[in-house]
Amino acid sequence: MVSIARTPHPREKRLIFKNVDRPGYTPDIDCYLADGGYEELKKAVSMPPPDIVAEVKASGLRGRGGAGFPCGAKWGFIKPEETKPVYLICNADESEPGTFKDRYIIHQDPHQLVEGMIIACYAVKARLAYIYIRGEFPLGAKILEQALAEARAHNFLGKDILGSGFDLEIYVHRGAGAYICGEETGLIESLEGKRAYPRIKPPYFPAVLGLYMSPTIVNNVETLCNVKHILRMGGAEYAKMGRPNNTGTRVLCVSGDVQRPGYFELEVGGITMGELIYDVCGGLKPGRKLKAVIPGGSSAKVLRAGERYKMKSKQPDGSMAEREIGLEEIPMDFDSLAAVGSMAGSGGVIVMDDTRDMVWTLNNINEFYAHESCGQCTPCREGSLWMMKMTTRMLQGGGVSSDPDTLKSVADNIAGRTICAFGEACAWPTQSFIAKFRDEFSGLAERNGRMTNNGAPHTESHP
Amino acid sequence: MMEIPPELAVRIDEVISHYPVSKRSASMPLLHLFQEKFGHITDEAVLWIAQKLELEPINVLELVTFYPMFRREPVGRCHVRVCRTLSCAMAGGYELLDAFCKHADIQPHAEGHGGHLLKSADGRYSVEFVECLASCGTGPVCMIEDDFYEAVSLAEVPQLLQKYA
Ligand SMILES: Cc1cc2nc3c(=O)[nH]c(=O)nc-3n(C[C@H](O)[C@H](O)[C@H](O)COP(=O)(O)O)c2cc1C
Ligand code: SF4
């Protein structure tokens, strides 16, 4: 992989990305071992598994894949007396637009992930695990296979790991270009050798009826990497990083119209949107103004510059106070981004300046979802395509004044009526772009109307 | 029945052993192995895999038609995948696709790019749009064969194509 190396920003706190772009650091096990690698595994196999689950619960770690579900609680769904086999799957599908963090862990520090996975498997008593990696990471898959072989050679994997009596095998499974494999039940179907059609919940919660209808834990790459740091620091100590209910560090991926895009590992909520954009990413390009930010991968609802949000916060005396903040003041954590009506999602922050046309932007997003809908549910299959066709027509000069309302009604009729959260993921962009940039959507209709009357259709070419 | 080279047969058996609970799980890995070896998935390959895994052929074929990376026709000898998604598009992904087409002597479709595979008449090159390749901070990005390139400038395109000629 040709990769653009960078030095960490002074505001970063690198835990998970400690070895990313570190000079002289290689993916070999020797390099990892020389750096204290697999010490946490040695510690883990001397602990009773429920104690590890308890540490992860105490850490407050929330999933880094998108939904932010508490990791310890998820593991706790697996009962210690479970009689069915338990499986663990690492979600390395990294395909939410705007997200680029797991890629670097996989390519540059694979053993951190492998160690985290082995500890997680020991904690939930999984004896067979898979890393589901997106098909477009062929080199990443090779690196992981090599790392697993090295771990096996050191008896960190295989039979009777480090004399503990615990057996475990981990294999790499490659996807083949479908975004829906990132959704955990779609992923499970795919791993069973089928089309990645998500399963309906209830009853098919992975922790109950997952892979091969057995209890299964699915965790994101970054989530699993956190596990070894939690064991090293202790759950309570880990929980001191970040903010209450939003603990630890998180890798934020910034792309779009900033001077210095990239990945930045920061304490969760330790930075505001404004500090991220202006201090860490060097601000916007000269002469440009901030227009909009999508804060958590392309499914997250867009935020408009100049918007004001009411935020409730707990005061030191325990009472609740409300204050009004702007986009730049939003702390980058799960709860704050949810409070302003969007989500922290996958950590992918996409920044747009005032040269961007919101119809063009939404159309690009709509094309993605129209292409990626698995097609099981009518509202999603038809609606995602319909929204895409409408925004495309608007760009080509055929906008009509009813478009914003029609778009909104199509989106409103998808969300909440589908098997999986892709329904929301494809509806939220349209709902939020229309709500926040309505003028542009209706304005385009008027502008285009005039242009088509002149016989000169409006065509978009951006940038 | 299709001729399977011995080294491929060894890899197939190895891969199947990764799925002790259900052989069916090996169908995607086997499709990857076949596509790597033969460039695309033929009807014969579908039948062979189905027989090997004790499945109906449709169980294998429906994967080929569902997963975008599997293809039923050959691509060019050098295959280029350009990211189409938002951050790359903002950084010039559409222009990058056009540049690859121009220098590879490919006629882009008159309308849109909609995920079609574009091929040069001489079969040397093929170009397609793919969705977000998880490197949005360094767009526009592309993959040429299995190699990955970031922040690709339009000026680099001719050399890149030359490198894989
Ligand atoms: C449409 C859709 C796509 C998703 N894509 C990914 C993905 O690429 N990577 C990921 O880790 N989680 C993804 N998720 C979230 C997973 O379903 C699941 O919640 C996550 O892997 C759980 O791991 P975590 O608790 O460690 O975050 C996606 C969810 C949806 C609905
Ligand atoms: S919501 Fe969309 S992606 Fe999810 S199962 Fe239904 S059709 Fe498939």
Ligand code: FES
């Ligand atoms: S948008 Fe191109 S790599 Fe993500």
